[in-house]
Amino acid sequence: MKQSQRILKPFIWSLLLMTGLFFSCSGDETEITPLQIIEASNPIEGQFTVVFKSDFQGKSERKVMDYDSEMIQLRKEIPSLFSQLKLADENLKQTYGFALKGFTAVLNESQLELLRKDPRVKSIEKDYIISLGKPSGTPGGGGGTDPAQETPWGITRIGGATNGIGKTAWIIDSGIDSGHSDLKVDIDRSRSYVTQGKYSIEDGNGHGTHVAGTVAAIDNAIGVVGVAAGATIVALRVLDNRGSGQFSWTIAALDYVYASGTSGDAVNMSLGPQSRYVDSAVDAAAFAVAGRGIKIAIAAGNSSDDSLFYSPARAGLNNANIYTVASMTSSDSWSSFSNYGTPVDVIAPGSSVKSTYKDGGYATLSGTSMASPHVCGLLLLGNVSTNGSVTRTGNSDSYPIAHN
Numbered sequence: 001m002k003q004s005q006r007i008l009k010p011f012i013w014s015l016l017l018m019t020g021l022f023f024s025c026s027g028d029e030t031e032i033t034p035l036q037i038i039e040a041s042n043p044i045e046g047q048f049t050v051v052f053k054s055d056f057q058g059k060s061e062r063k064v065m066d067y068d069s070e071m072i073q074l075r076k077e078i079p080s081l082f083s084q085l086k087l088a089d090e091n092l093k094q095t096y097g098f099a100l101k102g103f104t105a106v107l108n109e110s111q112l113e114l115l116r117k118d119p120r121v122k123s124i125e126k127d128y129i130i131s132l133g134k135p136s137g138t139p140g141g142g143g144g145t146d147p148a149q150e151t152p153w154g155i156t157r158i159g160g161a162t163n164g165i166g167k168t169a170w171i172i173d174s175g176i177d178s179g180h181s182d183l184k185v186d187i188d189r190s191r192s193y194v195t196q197g198k199y200s201i202e203d204g205n206g207h208g209t210h211v212a213g214t215v216a217a218i219d220n221a222i223g224v225v226g227v228a229a230g231a232t233i234v235a236l237r238v239l240d241n242r243g244s245g246q247f248s249w250t251i252a253a254l255d256y257v258y259a260s261g262t263s264g265d266a267v268n269m270s271l272g273p274q275s276r277y278v279d280s281a282v283d284a285a286a287f288a289v290a291g292r293g294i295k296i297a298i299a300a301g302n303s304s305d306d307s308l309f310y311s312p313a314r315a316g317l318n319n320a321n322i323y324t325v326a327s328m329t330s331s332d333s334w335s336s337f338s339n340y341g342t343p344v345d346v347i348a349p350g351s352s353v354k355s356t357y358k359d360g361g362y363a364t365l366s367g368t369s370m371a372s373p374h375v376c377g378l379l380l381l382g383n384v385s386t387n388g389s390v391t392r393t394g395n396s397d398s399y400p401i402a403h404n
């Protein structure tokens, strides 16, 4: 697709979430469950992600440093490497130096024109707001007595509740309730890309904490138990309390995982666009992370549509280390909201999933956001096997059910 088409295409960004909202495939009828309202979102006016060719520095290429030093260095280097841009520091929003090389910045038309002609530049893509409506469901337990431990149906179905202690899961989401007594969170390695709230990693939304609990809730006397019970969670916060964030933050989080993770770790990305949108930068960042042996589970999306037209879900296609995950119900049936298609590797429990929630609580939510972390947990334990399959309602395509 040509750059001009990419920029002009009217996208609506939103996070995948715990929702049943979907666009029916047959036309313009939109169904919304009582659970969740999706907010439309927009391109960030004037903000672009610029990806360099791998050899952009030519003979002057230097040794790559640790993540934090590298980011400081890139912030100095990029304005001088691209000095004709006269790029002001406050307009340089993100730098990328590991999973891909590039930056996200506020750019005017003349700066864009210079970059389009620059032989060192591989791609220029518009940055987007990602957002989700206020999460709902049945949260509870926060501030009160912790409930006795139960094993959620999805954990049982896929053969989870296995010891995951010592494994590490990177959760790219709305942050995590780091004080939750049913989660083991590595605060030191956690990061927030959310500019509001002093870059706190704490989850003011609930979505990220819910995802984390499905991956790794501790096998103790309280609450729930995760697939890889007691695994260490690293929170990479790219969504604010309202569930709104920037696509560039997600690329930055993947860049950080590339630099900081090790083979055998796993990443969960329960996020993506609500309507069709393909972005080469986030897909490339996911491929690079997966190439290091850090496996990634990605929610297929909740639009009842072909996931081939959605980034990053489409990245699961033809990549053995990236698992794109569709959603099923507790009766091994297709979840009506779930995306489908050739990128989908496996299907996992996503309807009425109980897990940890913000403020020390628990909640039962639905969405491919809830299916993906089941697979992330399996990736921590080893390879993903299958057990049975689910045929999409009213169609002939079927998907293997993920299992330990």
Ligand SMILES: [Ca+2]
Residues within 6 Å of the ligand: 149, 182, 217, 218, 219, 220, 221, 222, 223, 224, 225
């Ligand atoms: Ca527990």
Ligand SMILES: [Ca+2]
Residues within 6 Å of the ligand: 315, 316, 317, 318, 319, 320, 321, 322, 323, 324, 343, 345
């Ligand atoms: Ca795959």
